Amino acid sequence: MKTFLKIFAGVLIALAVVLFFVAQRGQSAMFEQYTASSTLSSVPTDSASLAYGAHLANIFGCRDCHGDNLAGKVFLDIPPFRAVPANLTSGKGGVADQYKTVQDWDVAIRHGVTKSGRGMIVMPSPAYHKMNDEDAAALIAWIQSVPPVDNVLPPTELKFLGKVLAGFGAIDFGKSVNPEPTNTIKPDTSDVVAYGGYFVNSVCSYCHGEDLRGGPAEGQPIDPPDLRPVKNWSFEQFKKTLREGITPSGKKLDTFAMPIAATKHYTDFELRAIYAYLQTLK
Numbered sequence: 001m002k003t004f005l006k007i008f009a010g011v012l013i014a015l016a017v018v019l020f021f022v023a024q025r026g027q028s029a030m031f032e033q034y035t036a037s038s039t040l041s042s043v044p045t046d047s048a049s050l051a052y053g054a055h056l057a058n059i060f061g062c063r064d065c066h067g068d069n070l071a072g073k074v075f076l077d078i079p080p081f082r083a084v085p086a087n088l089t090s091g092k093g094g095v096a097d098q099y100k101t102v103q104d105w106d107v108a109i110r111h112g113v114t115k116s117g118r119g120m121i122v123m124p125s126p127a128y129h130k131m132n133d134e135d136a137a138a139l140i141a142w143i144q145s146v147p148p149v150d151n152v153l154p155p156t157e158l159k160f161l162g163k164v165l166a167g168f169g170a171i172d173f174g175k176s177v178n179p180e181p182t183n184t185i186k187p188d189t190s191d192v193v194a195y196g197g198y199f200v201n202s203v204c205s206y207c208h209g210e211d212l213r214g215g216p217a218e219g220q221p222i223d224p225p226d227l228r229p230v231k232n233w234s235f236e237q238f239k240k241t242l243r244e245g246i247t248p249s250g251k252k253l254d255t256f257a258m259p260i261a262a263t264k265h266y267t268d269f270e271l272r273a274i275y276a277y278l279q280t281l282k
Contacts, residue, residue, distance in 0.1 A: 026166030029173055030158050034119055036111035036179040038103035039133055043141035053142025056135055058265035060128065060203060062143075071149035075122065080162035080171065083122040084153050088143055093152030096144070105140045112176035119173040121156055129178045130202035132186040189269070193280060196273030199266075204274075207257075212281060222257050230278045238275045242266060 044050075057063055057070075065085040067073050071094075072087035090096035098115045099105050107113050112125030131139070158166065165171045184202075187194035200212070204227065208214050212227040230238060237248040245253040245260040253260065266274070 023160055023163035023167055026163035026168075026171070027158065029166050029171075030121075030163075031118060032173060033117040034113045034174070034177045034179060035117065036107050036113045036177070037181075038106035038111075039182055040102045040106045040137055040140070043102050043137045043144065045141065049138045050142050050145055052135075053138035053140070053145075055265065055267075056131075056139045057142060059199075059262055059270070060131075060139070061124070061259050061262035062139070064259055064261040065122075069149050070143065070146050071151040072153050074154065079159060080165055081121070081159055082154065082157040084156045085122075087149065087151045087153060089146055089149045089151075091148035092150035094148065096148075102137070102140055105143065106136055109140070110136055110182050111178055113179075119175075119177045121173065121176070123176045124206050125176040126178060127202045127206035129180075129182055130184045130198075131182070132184045132198075133182065135186065136182070189273075192273045193276045196270075196275065196277030199270065199274055200277050203262075212278075222254060224257070227278055228281045230275070231281065235272065235275050238278075239268070239271050242271060 063070070065073075065075055066088055067085075070088040071091070072085050074082065074084050076083040087094040088096065095115075099108065104115055108115070108120065108123075108125075110125060110128045110131060112120040112123055112129075114120060128136075162171060166173065184198075186198050189195050201210075205212060207224045208227055209224070214224040214226040216223050233241075233248055241247050241253070242260070242263040243266075244264070245255055245258060247253065255261065
């Protein structure tokens with residue numbers, strides 16, 4: 001019995017040592033450095049561009065994570081990590097004093113790299129990377145125009161379990177990083193299908209996959225479905241699904257998995273364009 005207990009204790013000690021070093025490796029991965037450059041040189045200041053930037057903030061989910069006033073909030077607090085979308089304003093606790101230039105904001109939003117050079121955590125930059133320069137500039141202009149809000153938040157934290165998972169490679173802090181130049185061209189509204197594809201191939205493909213066939217997605221409570229069956233829906237059914245989160249079968253969508261808070265802000269024209277593009281899927 002004593003021999004067994006010694007062996008068991010030895011195994012536990014060895015396991016603890018292994019987990020300690022794996023956790024250290026995971027912690028280091030969180031601070032890995034990346035570089036990216038912006039193609040933007042300035043942002044618009046006219047009221048129409050600012051209004052459009054506010055609309056983009058709605059449909060791209062900025063307010064869904066950072067809050068209506070962009071003051072940030074604790075988005076997730078689970079055993080592996082605490083994810084805290086930052087206060088983007090210039091108020092107390094905000095990061096606007098760090099992101100002083102349009103390039104700083106662009107590198108963070110479309111490339112997923114923080115001002116300190118770390119990869120963004122729980123930031124859908126792969127979707128935003130496909131945003132064209134004009135839209136990115138309008139979005140950044142609006143963010144910079146938002147009034148300051150005092151909101152001091154706890155930092156995003158990788159907990160011990162998260163460090164272990166990251167050490168084993170189960171959490172990839174480089175997933176949101178894309179250092180490649182952004183060269184997306186936004187189609188003219190006269191080409192409705194292509195215009196819809198601009199949104200589908202950025203926001204929708206982030207969860208549903210590049211081929212839009214769905215399947216397992218990291219961090220999602222359910223597997224995003226294949227979008228091809230949408231071809232069998234009427235436009236009104238499609239609109240109700242994205243505006244209200246209720247499918248044609250009457251199923252209420254999980255709003256954590258499906259960002260209805262963002263999709264409900266698409267204009268009728270944008271929804272028709274997205275619907276038209278989805279009708280072309282084979």
